[in-house]
Amino acid sequence: MFHSRIAPQGEASTEAPILNAMSVDIEDWFQVGAFENTIRRADWDGLEHRVEANTDAVIALFDACGVQATFFTLGWVGERYPKLMQRITDAGHELASHGYDHRRVFTMTPDEFRADTARTRAILEDAGGQPVTGYRAPSFSIDQRTPWAHEILAEQGYAYSSSVAPLVHDHYGWPDSSRFAWRPVAGAGMIELPVTVAEIGRKRVATGGGFFRLLPGALTSYAVRQVNDATHPAVFYFHPWEIDPGQPRVANAPVKSKLRHYTRLEAMAGKLRTLMGKHAWGRTDRVAAQASLRLP
Numbered sequence: 001m002f003h004s005r006i007a008p009q010g011e012a013s014t015e016a017p018i019l020n021a022m023s024v025d026i027e028d029w030f031q032v033g034a035f036e037n038t039i040r041r042a043d044w045d046g047l048e049h050r051v052e053a054n055t056d057a058v059i060a061l062f063d064a065c066g067v068q069a070t071f072f073t074l075g076w077v078g079e080r081y082p083k084l085m086q087r088i089t090d091a092g093h094e095l096a097s098h099g100y101d102h103r104r105v106f107t108m109t110p111d112e113f114r115a116d117t118a119r120t121r122a123i124l125e126d127a128g129g130q131p132v133t134g135y136r137a138p139s140f141s142i143d144q145r146t147p148w149a150h151e152i153l154a155e156q157g158y159a160y161s162s163s164v165a166p167l168v169h170d171h172y173g174w175p176d177s178s179r180f181a182w183r184p185v186a187g188a189g190m191i192e193l194p195v196t197v198a199e200i201g202r203k204r205v206a207t208g209g210g211f212f213r214l215l216p217g218a219l220t221s222y223a224v225r226q227v228n229d230a231t232h233p234a235v236f237y238f239h240p241w242e243i244d245p246g247q248p249r250v251a252n253a254p255v256k257s258k259l260r261h262y263t264r265l266e267a268m269a270g271k272l273r274t275l276m277g278k279h280a281w282g283r284t285d286r287v288a289a290q291a292s293l294r295l296p
C-alpha cells in the first residue's frame with residue numbers, strides 16, 4: 001500500500017541493519033584457560049610463539065571480508081610484539097584490553113585488577129598509538145562474584161566492557177545476567193556488551209569461540225538474528241590459534257580440554273568467512289557507541 005512507502009523514519013524496514021561486534025581475543029595457543037593448570041606462566045617465554053603470524057592471518061582474513069573488528073589483546077602479547085599492535089591499528093581495527101596475562105578477574109583482588117588493567121592499557125596505547133576504551137575479561141570472568149570489576153573499569157574511564165557470558169558453563173558464566181547491552185554502574189555511561197548466546201526454549205547456548213568451531217555455523221547466525229530482532233547488537237569472538245591447525249599439541253592436558261581446543265581448526269577460517277558475509281559487523285567501540293544511544 002502507498003502509505004507504507006512514506007513510513008515515518010525509524011521504522012524497522014527503513015533502517016540500516018544493526019551493526020554487530022566482530023572481535024578476536026589475541027592470546028597464544030598456550031595462554032588459554034583450558035591449559036591453565038598444565039602450562040605455567042613462567043614457561044611461556046620458552047614456548048614456540050605463533051601469535052604474531054596467526055594474528056597477521058586474522059588481519060588478512062578481515063581484510064578479505066571487508067570487516068573492521070576489535071582485537072582484545074593481552075598486555076603480555078603487546079609488550080613482546082609492539083609492531084603487531086601497530087599493524088592492527090594501521091589496518092583500521094580497534095585495539096582493546098584482554099588483561100595482562102589472562103588471569104581471570106575472580107582470582108584477583110580489586111587492587112590487583114586495577115593494576116592489571118592499568119598496566120595493560122599503558123602497554124597497548126603505547127604500542128598501538130590509539131586510546132584503549134574497551135576491555136574484555138579473560139574467559140568472560142566478570143560475574144556475580146566480582147561486582148567491583150565494572151566499577152573499577154568505569155572509574156578508569158572505559159567506554160565499554162565485553163566481559164560477561166550470560167549463561168551456565170563449566171568454566172564461567174553469569175546465568176541470570178542480561179543477554180543484551182546494559183549499564184552495569186549507576187551514574188556511569190559505561191556499558192557492558194555481553195557475548196551473544198542463543199536462546200533455545202528456556203536454555204541459553206554459547207555461540208562464539210570453540211562453540212562456533214564445534215557446532216554448526218547456522219546456530220551462531222540464528223543467535224545473531226535473534227538478538228538483532230530484539231533491536232540489540234550481537235557480539236561474536238574467536239581466537240587466532242583457532243585458525244592454526246599447525247599449532248603444537250599439549251599432550252598432558254585434560255581430555256575434554258584437548259577435544260575442545262583441537263577439533264575442526266582447519267574448517268574455522270572458512271566458517272568465519274561465511275559468518276562475516278551473513279551479517280553487518282564492525283568494531284566493538286562503534287557498536288557500543290550505537291548501543292549506548294539506545295539505552296536509558
Ligand SMILES: [Zn+2]
Nearest residue numbers: 025027138139
Ligand atoms: Zn582469552
